[in-house]
Amino acid sequence: MSRASLARVRAVVGLGLAQLRHSPGRTALAVGGVVLAVLSVTLLASLGVGVVETGQEQFDDAGRDIWITGGPAAGGENEVVDASAVAADLREREGVGDVSTVAMHDVYLGTDPDAVEPIAAVGVEGTHGHFEFEDGDGFDGAMTADGDEEIRSSVVVLDPATADRFDVGVGDTVYVGAGRQAVDAYTVVGVGSYYSQFLGTEAATLRLPELQSMTGTAGSSRASFVTVNLEDGADREAFADDVRAEYPTYDVRTADDQFAAMVSDRHLVVASGVALVGLAIVGGVALTTNLFVLVAYQQRETLAALRAIGLSRRLLAGTIGVQGAVVGLLGGAIGVAATPVLATGLNRLSTTVIGFERLVRTPLEVFALGFAVAVVVGVLVALITGWHASRSATVAVLES
Numbered sequence: 517m518s519r520a521s522l523a524r525v526r527a528v529v530g531l532g533l534a535q536l537r538h539s540p541g542r543t544a545l546a547v548g549g550v551v552l553a554v555l556s557v558t559l560l561a562s563l564g565v566g567v568v569e570t571g572q573e574q575f576d577d578a579g580r581d582i583w584i585t586g587g588p589a590a591g592g593e594n595e596v597v598d599a600s601a602v603a604a605d606l607r608e609r610e611g612v613g614d615v616s617t618v619a620m621h622d623v624y625l626g627t628d629p630d631a632v633e634p635i636a637a638v639g640v641e642g643t644h645g646h647f648e649f650e651d652g653d654g655f656d657g658a659m660t661a662d663g664d665e666e667i668r669s670s671v672v673v674l675d676p677a678t679a680d681r682f683d684v685g686v687g688d689t690v691y692v693g694a695g696r697q698a699v700d701a702y703t704v705v706g707v708g709s710y711y712s713q714f715l716g717t718e719a720a721t722l723r724l725p726e727l728q729s730m731t732g733t734a735g736s737s738r739a740s741f742v743t744v745n746l747e748d749g750a751d752r753e754a755f756a757d758d759v760r761a762e763y764p765t766y767d768v769r770t771a772d773d774q775f776a777a778m779v780s781d782r783h784l785v786v787a788s789g790v791a792l793v794g795l796a797i798v799g800g801v802a803l804t805t806n807l808f809v810l811v812a813y814q815q816r817e818t819l820a821a822l823r824a825i826g827l828s829r830r831l832l833a834g835t836i837g838v839q840g841a842v843v844g845l846l847g848g849a850i851g852v853a854a855t856p857v858l859a860t861g862l863n864r865l866s867t868t869v870i871g872f873e874r875l876v877r878t879p880l881e882v883f884a885l886g887f888a889v890a891v892v893v894g895v896l897v898a899l900i901t902g903w904h905a906s907r908s909a910t911v912a913v914l915e916s
Contacts, residue, residue: 542814543843549807550847550890551854556799558855558886559862559876566877580616580743581752582759583774586767594619596766599739606742606759611750617641617724619739621694621731625672625720627682629691629699635678636719637692638711639727639739643673650676652686652706655723672702673721675712679704692720694731797885801893808840808898833903840898841891848890852883 537543584602586595596602596617603615619639626632643654654673672692674684684690686704693699702722712719728734746755752770760768859876866875 539814546807546839546843547847547850549803550843550894551851553799553801553803553807554848554851554886554890555854555858556803557797557889558851558878558882559858560795561882561885562855562859562876562878563862565879565882566875569877580774581746581750581771582744582756583769583771584742584744584759584763584766585740585769585774586765594621594733594738594740596739596742598737599742600737602763602766603742605762606744609755609758611747611755613745613747615745616743617739618741618743619724619727619733620715621727621733623692623694623720623727623730624696624699625678625682625690625692626699627684627688627690629701632691632693632696632699636715636717637727638715638719638721639724640721641724643706643708643721647673647706647708647710649673649706649708652704652708654706654708669723669726670700670702671705671723673706673708674704675709675719676707677709677712678718678720679707681718692722692730700730797889801889801897804844804889804894805897805901808836808894808901830903833899836901837895837899840894840896844891844894844898847894848887851890852887855883855886 584596599617599619603617606612606615617640621637621639622634623637624632625635625637643649643656647654652673655671672690674682674690679685682690684704686706688704689701690704691699692702706721708721711721722730724739725734728737744755746752756768756770760766856878859878862876863874867873
């Protein structure tokens with residue numbers, strides 16, 4: 517770079533910095549605007565990442581290697597017919613650790629048999645460690661004098677939100693049934709959010725045979741899905757192929773394939789999430805654009821004076837570009853630094869309201885995206901608006 521070019525660069529940088537120092541209030545507002553643009557991008561993007569990763573983790577925590585769904589009754593909630601026989605057959609296969617059968621129905625629940633409300637119900641063969649009970653121990657029965665486990669009947673596990681709504685806890689009685697006029701007394705034996713998080717709604721968990729009997733599906737032994745947990749070292753794909761050959765009318769998927777299928781079935785939710793992140797980026801760019809248009813407009817008299825003494829349009833645009841770079845760097849740095857703090861606060865809120873501990877997640881890519889919007893877009897927009905502002909920087913502006 518020649519001395520003349522270096523001198524021009526130094527002059528442009530000096531003028532840009534002088535303009536920022538000359539109007540500290542305007543500079544602070546500009547930095548604040550960039551911070552808001554960065555936060556709108558980083559926090560919404562972090563929420564999108566967190567939703568997907570939380571769903572994947574919840575799915576992985578289930579510890580299920582093979583999922584069996586669908587079948588001749590496809591189209592309803594409980595599509596697997598004669599699930600008990602299917603589960604019994606799977607348990608006899610080599611490499612199988614355990615098999616679980618799950619049914620889902622809409623039932624009615626309340627503390628008064630004459631005032632029950634609709635709620636989702638999940639039927640399972642037994643509760644397990646993943647429930648992470650806040651209170652109680654689930655369906656685990658008491659030991660008899662002979663050392664055998666006594667099967668507990670007419671018991672229910674509620675999620676924390678439902679327990680709070682009805683003001684009940686372990687040992688209290690609630691009424692559950694398939695219809696408003698056909699409810700029976702059940703004892704609350706646990707409070708845990710496992711299935712409410714899985715379904716994304718409040719849920720009651722019952723023993724599978726009792727839920728099937730309550731809803732009239734015991735004879736056909738209908739279930740939503742049958743899952744298999746394989747022993748360590750077992751080949752998922754090979755096992756799935758064998759089960760598909762045995763049950764061609766059912767959908768047999770590995771855990772990864774099942775998660776992908778669940779996501780694809782909720783394409784509107786996924787599309788909404790993507791659109792939200794895209795809107796955040798567009799909004800951040802639009803906010804940054806309007807910000808530097810305003811900054812350039814407020815400097816029109818100064819630019820006109822510099823133009824009158826002979827500075828070229830390119831140099832005038834450069835001064836606005838320098839301001840964009842400085843404001844973008846400051847705003848981007850503050851926005852990126854504030855993102856983890858705000859994400860922590862939002863995670864505490866989500867934990868309190870919906871029970872998810874890390875719904876907002878901030879991978880490195882999110883910080884890079886936010887900083888790019890602040891600096892790269894800020895500089896480009898500043899240069900473009902500076903160039904347009906220099907075209908209107910004429911003596912007429914000074915005279916007016």
